[in-house]
Amino acid sequence: MLRNIFSKTIYERRRSLLWWGLGIITLVTVLIGFYPAMNNPETSEQLTKAMEAMPKEMLAAFGVTDVANLTTPAGYIQGRLFGFMLPLIVMIFTIGLGSRVIAGEEEARTLDLILAHPIRRSTIVWQSFAALSVLALAMGLITWLSLWLGVVLLDMQIGAAELGAASFNMSLMALCFGAIALLIGAATGKRALSMAVATILAVIGYFVNSLASVIDWLVPLQKLSPFYYADYNQPLKHGFHYLPFLVLGSVIVLCGFAAVKLFERRDVAV
Amino acid sequence: MTTVVQTTNLSKTYGKNRGIDNLNLQVLQGEVFGYLGPNGAGKTTTIRTILDFIRPTSGSAQIFGLDSQRDSLAIHQKISYLPGELVMYEKMTGSEMLHYFAQLRGNVSQTAIKQLAERLELDLKRPIRSLSKGNKQKVGLVQAFMGQPELLILDEPTSGLDPLVQQTFYQLVLEAKNAGRTVFLSSHVMSEVEHICDRVGIIRAGKLLAIDTVKALKARARRTLDLYFAQPIEPSVFDHIPNIDDLQVIGNHVHCAVTGSIDQLIKTAAQFELRDLVSQATDLEDIFLAYYKGEVSDVA
Structure with a gap:
């Protein structure tokens, strides 16, 4: 398993992936398990009323933009899972790993030993990047499979392709922030800084996107938020769309190239 | 005699009063070169510049006649390095770690790892975090010697080793020398440099004060x-x-x-x-x- 930086990174994170994966499965199981109760016409009416009584801004801040829709299968899964909780879990994982792979090793001083070997700095960055991507997509895969199972068992009438598209978009978005963390770590060698910047950007991105439905002047800025693309064209209803893949994919790849350039030219672990 | 390491007016400044200043250093093939100086004198800075971890402010370094920056990949194929402040992956066992580094280096035989570990009386099955400082250092030494590199760059190699293991280390250095390899080691322990080095460079506050054979330095004593x-x-x-x-x-x-x-x-x-x-x-x-x-x- 310890053949190169790519496989070593994945091997090291195997337990972490297991625990975070279990977290996703638990979350999905609990929330899907509550769906039949929510779907009951009486409850759903009460809930809708209660929700309508709340300030729209507050609901938007929690990722709920369409109250009437919250009791449909797609609306429920979007609002309760993809709107906040699932991205949160996956992003904690990707930002943590993104800041760890280069900056973390540099601060721990293990990077010196790696650099003394016949490996290009660009190889170190790209292999770390590949490991981060594979792990983020694995989290998306776990999300997809556990959702699909729940949806099939409860006959919620959402296709595997739609669930797959939503899970894929979410992991791409989380990978986007992981890539930003990796980029800042590669550029500065400071783990806490890279984690903080990526987290702050994620928080801003989240609020800009979710509050844009109630605050007009945020609408043009919304398109700068990765969260906008994760939910672009409602993947749970319409399936895969090329645009999120293109936009988020480009940001991720650009972060990779920038990380290589900046890491190659600086002093390591001064 | 071929020159293995040559620095030309090598300078690196960072922070305040740190770094190296116009260093002209020559290490010849097959010799054991001792790089001597108190802590903070610039020994590690020199080494890390030669290894291209940090870039010179001015001047240059050639290793095997290759430029330390442009040709770092080709240089790193022929060298091994033991950091002064050795930190390894705490969760891995010694064997896993060495296997990983062997993969990154290529061309390392499992037998070499085994033999070195036996000579240093190192238990490879234990996780790094459970090892004492001396035993961690042994893992580092196995790592430095296992690939049979043409140049070994060892930063404070004997720190944490007990006297018996130090003797084994001196043996390993001698064997490397006899096989025509070059050893560049830094130290602040005079007695060990005197014991195993052919030539010594003395550095203080980033400046090279003297560079000569042990014998000649003694004659000037x-x-x-x-x-x-x-x-x-x-x-x-x-x-x-x-x-x-x-x-x-x-x-x-x-x-x-x-x-x-x-x-x-x-x-x-x-x-x-x-x-x-x-x-x-x-x-x-x-x-x-x-x-x-x-x-x-x-x-x-």
């Missing part, structure tokens, strides 16, 4: 002498000798310090009846301390 004569001696007798200082005459006992040759002093003393002569054995420690205090400076 300052030593103290106590001469006991049959009768009281006039201090003026020794006044004309240029390379002595700290002269004290108490009756028939003369105490002084000599830098370099003692020939003139002995010939002067021989004019009188000499009862006893005590010379404090010079070791590199004294030379080093003399340089360290700034008493000697002879490098252009």
Whole structure:
């Protein structure tokens, strides 16, 4: 398993992936398990009323933009899972790993030993990047499979392709922030800084996107938020769309190239 | 003799009072070169610049005639490195770690790892985090020697090792030397440098103060002498000798310090009846301390 930086990174994170994966499965199981109760016409009416009584801004801040829709299968899964909780879990994982792979090793001083070997700095960055991507997509895969199972068992009438598209978009978005963390770590060698910047950007991105439905002047800025693309064209209803893949994919790849350039030219672990 | 490491006016400045200043250093193929200096003198900075972890502010370094920055990949194929501040993956076992580094290096035989671990009496099955400082250092040493590199760059290699293991380490260095490999090791322990190095460079505050063979440095050394004569001696007798200082005459006992040759002093003393002569054995420690205090400076 310890053949190169790519496989070593994945091997090291195997337990972490297991625990975070279990977290996703638990979350999905609990929330899907509550769906039949929510779907009951009486409850759903009460809930809708209660929700309508709340300030729209507050609901938007929690990722709920369409109250009437919250009791449909797609609306429920979007609002309760993809709107906040699932991205949160996956992003904690990707930002943590993104800041760890280069900056973390540099601060721990293990990077010196790696650099003394016949490996290009660009190889170190790209292999770390590949490991981060594979792990983020694995989290998306776990999300997809556990959702699909729940949806099939409860006959919620959402296709595997739609669930797959939503899970894929979410992991791409989380990978986007992981890539930003990796980029800042590669550029500065400071783990806490890279984690903080990526987290702050994620928080801003989240609020800009979710509050844009109630605050007009945020609408043009919304398109700068990765969260906008994760939910672009409602993947749970319409399936895969090329645009999120293109936009988020480009940001991720650009972060990779920038990380290589900046890491190659600086002093390591001064 | 081929030059393996050559630095040309190599300078690296960062922060305040840190770094190296116009370093011209030459390490020849097949020699064991000792890089000596107190902590913070710039030893690690030199090494990390040679290895292209950090980039020189000015000047350059050639290793095997290749540029340290442009050709770092080709250089790293022929070298191994033991960091001064060795940190490894705590969760891995020694065996996993060494296997990983062997994969990154390529061309490392499992037998080499096994043999080195046996010689150093290192248990490879234990996780790194459970190892003592000395045992961690052994993992680092196996890592440095296992690939049979042409140049070994070892930063404070014996730190944390007990004396018996140090002996094994000296053996390994000698074997590498006998196989035609070059060893560049830094240290602040004079006795070990004196013990195993062919040539020594002394660095202080980022500047190279002296670079020479151990023998030549010793010849330039300052030593103290106590001469006991049959009768009281006039201090003026020794006044004309240029390379002595700290002269004290108490009756028939003369105490002084000599830098370099003692020939003139002995010939002067021989004019009188000499009862006893005590010379404090010079070791590199004294030379080093003399340089360290700034008493000697002879490098252009």
